[in-house]
Amino acid sequence: MKIGIVCYPTFGGSGIVATELGIALADKGHEVHFITYNQPVRLDYFSHRLHYHEVLMEEYPLFQYQPYELALSSKMVEIVEKYGLQILHVHYAIPHAYAAYMAKQMLKEKGIHIKVVTTLHGTDITLVGSHPNYKTAVAFSINHSDVVTAVSESLKQDTLRLFDITKEIEVIYNFIDLEKYEKTQQGECQREALATPDERILTHISNFRPVKRVQDVIKIFDRVQKEVPSKLLMVGDGPDRLMAENLVASLGLSEKVLFLGNSHEIKKILCYSDLFLLPSETESFGLAALEAMAASTAIISTNTGGLPEVNLQCETGFLSNVGDIDDMAENAIIILKDESILNTFKENARAHAKKFTIDAVLPQYKKVYGINLD
Numbered sequence: 001m002k003i004g005i006v007c008y009p010t011f012g013g014s015g016i017v018a019t020e021l022g023i024a025l026a027d028k029g030h031e032v033h034f035i036t037y038n039q040p041v042r043l044d045y046f047s048h049r050l051h052y053h054e055v056l057m058e059e060y061p062l063f064q065y066q067p068y069e070l071a072l073s074s075k076m077v078e079i080v081e082k083y084g085l086q087i088l089h090v091h092y093a094i095p096h097a098y099a100a101y102m103a104k105q106m107l108k109e110k111g112i113h114i115k116v117v118t119t120l121h122g123t124d125i126t127l128v129g130s131h132p133n134y135k136t137a138v139a140f141s142i143n144h145s146d147v148v149t150a151v152s153e154s155l156k157q158d159t160l161r162l163f164d165i166t167k168e169i170e171v172i173y174n175f176i177d178l179e180k181y182e183k184t185q186q187g188e189c190q191r192e193a194l195a196t197p198d199e200r201i202l203t204h205i206s207n208f209r210p211v212k213r214v215q216d217v218i219k220i221f222d223r224v225q226k227e228v229p230s231k232l233l234m235v236g237d238g239p240d241r242l243m244a245e246n247l248v249a250s251l252g253l254s255e256k257v258l259f260l261g262n263s264h265e266i267k268k269i270l271c272y273s274d275l276f277l278l279p280s281e282t283e284s285f286g287l288a289a290l291e292a293m294a295a296s297t298a299i300i301s302t303n304t305g306g307l308p309e310v311n312l313q314c315e316t317g318f319l320s321n322v323g324d325i326d327d328m329a330e331n332a333i334i335i336l337k338d339e340s341i342l343n344t345f346k347e348n349a350r351a352h353a354k355k356f357t358i359d360a361v362l363p364q365y366k367k368v369y370g371i372n373l374d
């Protein structure tokens with residue numbers, strides 16, 4: 001089968017899931033073509049079955065904003081025709097589902113039928129997509145996709161609530177390659193480089209956008225480190241990083257908080273981690289939390305969006321209301337103070353992550369694509 005995958009190539013969950021899916025499909029013998037404006041960050045190797053096609057943009061003085069959708073849909077048409085693709089799987093509705101609809105119409109004129117699968121990831125629905133500036137086009141693109149999937153039940157319900165949807169939405173959870181996160185298989189996991197043996201390591205990974213509430217991460221850690229010797233690893237980059245760094249300095253925590261920036265070493269970082277903090281305003285799924293769980297890390301998160309489908313209360317971690325820093329700090333201290341509680345949560349986290357393996361999820365895409373992936 002020949003499949004085109006369109007995604008954001010950056011350090012975001014949707015691009016990561018799209019890339020891992022493409023790699024898994026290629027491993028199963030399918031030909032996969034990524035169509036994006038940059039090489040996806042997790043696409044670290046190529047094979048005769050994995051291809052990347054760059055969507056090129058021309059600068060032109062008349063344009064304040066470059067018409068990316070036009071370049072993208074033209075590229076989709078070109079690649080579908082050239083390589084005989086049968087499916088276009090677009091991740092993130094804006095503007096990918098819209099551009100795919102245009103590509104599909106242009107291909108139809110040429111007598112070519114292409115199946116468009118749209119996967120909704122979260123902010124394309126909850127934060128950006130439902131804004132009046134985009135809502136009409138987003139609803140149209142969803143309703144005109146051949147198949148629509150959402151990464152959690154919560155996101156499916158949000159989509160049905162926020163838009164006038166006539167299409168069936170199927171929930172296909174995000175997934176991870178569990179083996180990659182096996183702590184004991186990582187000989188290079190030398191946590192003494194970052195913390196003393198008596199210190200716990202807390203971690204936060206995100207793109208530091210306001211929705212991630214990174215200031216809550218710092219405030220939770222501030223309370224925790226007063227009770228439990230610990231370090232905090234802040235991984236990622238984005239608009240709120242400077243604010244977070246300033247808060248760390250003003251709280252006198254600079255010696256205990258490390259800002260690592262965007263990293264290709266997520267597995268290594270997670271292998272050091274005892275507790276993962278995700279106090280987001282909203283989160284359709286929380287792929288970063290799932291990656292942490294796969295690496296046997298307990299979770300402190302909010303109870304918003306799809307997070308309760310990933311982090312199980314009192315089992316893999318604790319969930320609190322958005323902004324309830326005291327509750328999140330108290331729960332973190334309970335977990336970190338007691339070795340046996342911490343180990344139980346870590347084991348439960350790894351066990352629950354098994355529900356989201358690539359092997360569990362690929363057959364669902366098989367059904368959606370209408371192909372045999374075995």
Ligand code: GMT
Nearest residue numbers: 012013014121122123283284285286287
């Ligand atoms: O959360 C982000 O800032 C990135 C965003 C994306 O589109 O890459 O993440 C969304 O999709 C991920 C993959 O499906 C989900 O795990 C995240 O929960 C979701 N983010 C939000 O809903 C805020």
